Amino acid sequence: MNSFVNRNHDPAKLWERALGAFANKDYGQSVKILQSMLIQTPRFAEAHHLAGVCYLMQNKHVDAERCIKKALSFKKNAEFYANLGLALQQAGNADGAAEAYRESLALDPSSFRICNNLANIYFKLNRYEEAIALYRQAISHQPDYALAYKNLGSILTRMHRYDEAEAALKHALTLDNSFIEAKDMLAEVLIKFERYDEAFPLMRSIGAWGKLQFEKRKIIDWTDLPEIDHACLTQPVPSGVAPAAPWCLIQMPGITPDIERRAGFDFAGHEFSELKQPPLCTPRKPLSRAGKLRIGYLSADFYEHATTHLIAGVLEAHDRSAFEVTLFSYASRHDEMTDRLVQSGLAFVDVSKMSDQVAAQTIFEHKVDVLVDLKGYTTGARLGITALRPAPIIVSWLGYPGTLGHPRLADYIIADQIVAPISHAEHYSERIALMPTCYQPNDRSRPLPPAPTRADVGLPEKGLVFCSFNQILKFNPETFDLWSRLLRSAPDSVLWLLEPKLERIRENIAREFAARDISAERIHFAPFASRADHTARLRLCDLALDTYPYNSHTTASDALWAGVPLLTLSGDIFASRVAGSLLTAHGFPELITHNENEYIELALEIVTNRERLAKLKVDMDRVRSSSPLFDTTRFTQDLEQLYRAIVDDHNTPDDRRGAYVSIQMQM
Template sequence: MGTILKRTEASSPKDTLKTEEYIHRIKSIKSRLQQDDLDQLEAEIEQLTEARPERVGGYLLKVEIALRNSDIEKAIAVLEKGSLKCADERIKIQLTILYSKDRRFEESIDLGKELVERNPDNLTLCLAYAKSLGAIKKITESIRILKKCLTIDSNHIGVLNELAHIYFKIEDFEKAKSLYQQILEISPSKGISWVNIGNIQVKNAEYQDAITSYRQSLELDPTLSEAYYNLGQVYSNILGDKGKSLEWYQKGYRLGKGNSSTVLEILAIVTKWQLADWSSYVSENERLRNLLLDYLNQETIHNLVPYELSFAGINPQVYMKVAAKYSNAIKESLTVSKHNRSYDHSIGEGKVKVGYYSPNFRLHPGGILVRTLFEHHDRSKFEIHAFSLVSSEDYVKNDIEEATDYFHDVSKMTSVEIADFINREKIDVLVALAGYNTQMKLDVLALKPAPIQIMTLGSHETTGSSFIDYVFSDNVASKEQLKDFYSESIITLPCSTMFNCPLPEVNANYTNRADHNLPENKFVFASFNHPRKLDPATIDTWVKILQASKDSVLWIYHGGIPKVAQNLKDYFKKKGVFDKVVFADRVEINQHWERIKHANVLLDCFTYNAHFTAIEFLRCGVPMITLKGDSHNSRLGSSILHFAGLSDLIANSVEEYIALALDRHKVYSFKEKLAEKNQLLFDTWMQVKYLESAYKKALDMFQRNKVESFKVKPLLPFDSK
């Protein structure tokens, strides 16, 4: 142990400690950092610093100890205090580096600008400075500094990695991939570089190559949570193989390191439920709540896509916080080279320009729901644009293209290019017709290219974002308490929130019940929602209905997912009703609409109601029974039935839901009512008039610098007869 420095009243601290002795003591403390008590050493360092405050060694040692304790704030405080007494440039260099690590990018840049010019060979300093520049979107300058670093050390992995990250962010994937490959040539064991190459391959739609790259990364480092996460995402969201995605999520949270393991376990639980495996539902439900609280308190590499939680029935306040975290991450990751330029949001004279923005302007439920919507807009007052994020050629896309004034295929553009284009078109109101999904390019919306931005369809919960101004609701789908859990202002329509254009004409071969393994003379309860919407409470209620209903079967759709089919079979066998269940396969959509006629009634799910499926069945003349829940997604079925004039099929309790299902006389009477209404079930023209009123009111408030919730007044009294 070193000797504690002692002072006398007769001498100043500086006088009692010569430079040689100061240096000797600093070296002694450095040699003892590994084995001695750090608190004791810190006390010695403090005395040395008081004795010679103009010397840099004591400050740097205190910083080293603080960083060993993962206390970056304390390290910064030491350096800030030291900079007032010590002129040694090493303090400012270290402070520049730590500001960058602590995400205090502006301060890092302000302090580091001159230091970098004077110390071009200090690659740690230059790299931290370049990272700060990149973080605040000063891309050109960041690239210049990094390239200058490579002239000093062309194989510096940190510099190569940061430069590759920047090229990835600005979507120059060829340069980014080349740099990651260079890193692997220098250091073949860098598994994370294979992850980064996989990410580029996903961006280029090279999905099988991406899977190979992610797996290669795990061979090098089995603890890489990023690889497990990305494998799960590719299988789940792109290849549609939930079973494979579950395997990778489960491996990831068991073997991976870091905070991402929390996200992986959450995804494993919700994916397991979406595969109809509720074998540990009660304990997993409790575990999920705790994991979500942990997740909200963590800084994570990967943020949860809120849509994944829509089916889990989580607390709406927690959902809003998860959504806010995700949307904030989108804003933080924006890579706009013109970061400091804001878009022109002035409102032009003449027609209101409305832009509908979607990846689903094609043969897709979202496209079918809006297929004939746009043709009803008043062209003397509105100019209608469609921005398509996915390129396709089918009759739905053709119908939408014909019904809009301008159809823009923006599928090949970068996010920045799309945002620029939308703004150049002077769109006044941009309406996003999908939620949080992999093809939506929400960063375009985060750039705020239009004065008013509205989101609808997809999930009807909040986006949690600051860049979506409004969401649509109605008096049935919403309730007063729910408004507290939306970041957006709410436009309440006097019609259904769901767009619901008539279905295209059915063009399919005629079938009878036997073709679908359905008994000819039994009552057919149907469930054609996607199986991810199922939950134990819903299924157990259907079991009770089957047990109480003679001569009936449940015709249930398994989504074409073998794992779902097997889990449902096992569940119904356990409940003793397997002999009353018929499974529906995936078929071509026209054939699906043709087979709907064989059902007597559609049973709605509880947590996440039928959306497109409800419209399909009602349009095809089959009634639906729903349970009014406590969230927007669990009240949408009630909204659809109410505005279709079928409010008597809305249950307010599980007992009432069961009673409605067992009341065959009521079901038959509503089937007759639907046959009379046929395609006149909803008034699409009137719905568009309400949308136009909403757009004009939102723009009027925007010009008065206001964004707030409002209700659209009905044009006619609602007639449910």
């Protein structure tokens, strides 16, 4: 009996069994055996290391770090440091991982994999040139290392060095033609070169349906779009393909609130390793209401950008006696609008050159109470900052029209009863905080110049002018069908759109309308203009036609400010209800429709009753000065009250919270 027990507890036998369990991927059993073994051989470094690797394979990063550090206390080893770096990296500790990888390379300078891993960390920390040098070092040690070529292509793409990126990615594919990630990134580079005929087949071949439909919409290439949309909405994203950002999906007619939320959750999980890292701020830590409330606004758009034009007046109107306001900017531009905000006395902190980790730490050190993210999933966003939770309360507002889908990215979303009715709350990862009128701010100090003549802007002297100055990616076949019916019903009418950047897009628009019996002469294009000139020419329009499912946002409020009636079609997602919210706040809910038949019927009624159209335009001009939509002072007061209500809600136990956060409108 004693000899049997001794044999089963012999360290050499236990080591063999632990290795066997590990080889069979029974990591939990391997750890149990190693724990028994280490009672007898507590200084056996390899056993501590193997236990750490077992924990690593189970995504137990804290235990992995503890065991591997124990191994290193007995033996300095390149592999030990490498796996410590991996554990720290997967836990989101970029700085710790980088230090571990450097120690590993000091012991084994020829390790191409560790060169690649350390380069990945430097990429994350915005240390681009150091990362490039390490990718090249990895390739010099292992010339057939396709992964390093792909990663090199990725960082060169980030740096807009597209020629070099294309070469690196194509080399990766010569080494491994089945490398899905390299194909995915190469397609992105080809899009930058506007080489759509090469990019689209590549995207189709790997099942990158979300990005394919988005890029096709951007150039009005609607070939096979129903098939592509169906695949995007019904098929999981293939392994190796980066999911499309939710912002790329809300143009799709088949999008639903549930799909949008799941897309946000999946995208966040794929993109933001910071979600695995401990938050900088303790969740649900009560906040004091005494003294000034510290509000931080985080954005890349504090320059001549649509979002900042909307919010500038609010930022300037904040009550400085009750609120301490700081703008945290990661903008790549600085212009007159930036100067306007700075000169208004707002604290301005530039975090553009910082990594997400350092930027989050900087915000944390400013002791912000409520951090308002103004970007969401829009272009240039850095949600890795908010994923690190640098403030007790994080609010999503204005930039992205919808839920972020992941509860750690934002606690609240500022909305209103039109864009986010409480019946839709289950589709939001955030708690809904309701403004009493419209969620969108507007700056009453914006200019309202007199209109030019039609001849000045190339429009016919007579007839109706319909306009839709929306981004081209919001257009779709269904919308063109409706607009074409309207144009055919009013033979003297024209449609005015923003001039596309590419001649190819202009040709595609003409072709689509020609297929619907609308000649090219009836489609007019407005070139780029200053904000004041654009507002002035808007006043020549008779009726603004909204897009669906991605409504006009700033474009809609621009039209209403210029006194142009707006016809909208309202749907289920936030983005498809924005124009309805604006019209309701402005006092014209009768211009909201809820299906295609209503949309075309109301449009035809307005077109055929020119007196009604004329009266709408007169009424639009009359209410401008008194409309809640353009009352910046009242909006700011309501917003400040809502921030206080959000703090109260944050401090309230879950079992005593209401379904949403709301306030009474300031009078």
